[in-house]
Ligand SMILES: *[C@@H]1O[C@H](CO)[C@@H](O)[C@H](O)[C@H]1NC(C)=O
């Protein structure tokens with residue numbers, strides 16, 4: 001446990017691989033939100049997750065996010081992408097349901113209807129930065145907010161938020177997952193000051209979260225820093241020195257699934273008795289731990305050759321070793 005000067009709770013998402021008996025509070029809470037595997041549950045209960053992203057240039061990111069949502073335990077995953085990306089993404093995986101709607105529908109109404117049966121959205125992987133795409137995305141986010149869906153904002157959607165922070169402001173089920181570069185751009189855009197070269201991003205992460213009306217921020221870095229404006233926590237789970245493109249998509253996809261679980265479990269009595277029980281925080285710590293352990297496990301096998309595909313194969317072992 002590392003001492004932080006946060007105003008509130010200080011916790012740590014680290015765990016020792018060989019000492020799985022010593023669970024952190026977060027790990028206990030994560031275990032409690034995981035839906036039990038039973039024969040009576042019907043298809044969809046463990047999560048219908050929507051990924052909004054995928055454009056002509058970028059087809060890998062939405063695939064990684066979608067398959068990670070499924071391998072974490074969601075039942076169904078829908079990918080909403082441009083028509084130029086759809087057949088490519090379909091050809092990667094028969095497990096994903098792919099809708100080429102990001103450029104073909106010019107108002108968000110039809111698209112809004114498509115998302116109404118989903119439990120959580122992940123917006124941004126491979127989205128691109130076309131004005132038209134952003135406009136459709138904006139309308140769909142408004143619809144998802146009406147439906148009170150948990151939403152992960154990653155990658156290109158964060159670029160849009162730089163100039164349209166009102167899209168997420170005050171929405172308590174929003175979780176933003178910037179890397180350090182994306183974080184400093186967002187900080188400058190919203191707070192209006194340069195971050196400079198800081199060793200410690202804890203306070204800036206908390207400040208940005210508050211400024212955005214206490215949305216949850218997961219700043220990915222050497223340690224992942226997580227805040228909902230009130231609680232500030234870190235994930236220090238052991239990973240590896242290898243960072244490969246696509247790792248962030250594994251995080252955002254698994255986070256989509258865990259956010260659904262956490263919000264579904266929200267009122268469980270075993271959970272509300274934990275004073276620091278916050279669904280966004282627990283889901284975020286869970287997804288960060290999972291991603292880092294996948295990185296660790298894949299690195300043991302492939303070292304420098306490790307890619308995101310190798311990490312995705314490890315989701316099952318990472319999940320069981322951490323949470324069951
Ligand atoms: C955000 O959280 C801080 C710390 O708990 C609190 O003081 C503030 O009122 C909250 N703001 C909103 C908009 O909920």
Ligand SMILES: *[C@@H]1O[C@H](CO)[C@@H](O)[C@H](O)[C@H]1NC(C)=O
Nearest residue numbers: 268269270271272273274275
């Ligand atoms: C939670 O706390 C309430 C009030 O103290 C108690 O009655 C209840 O048994 C607790 N639930 C669990 C699962 O510990």
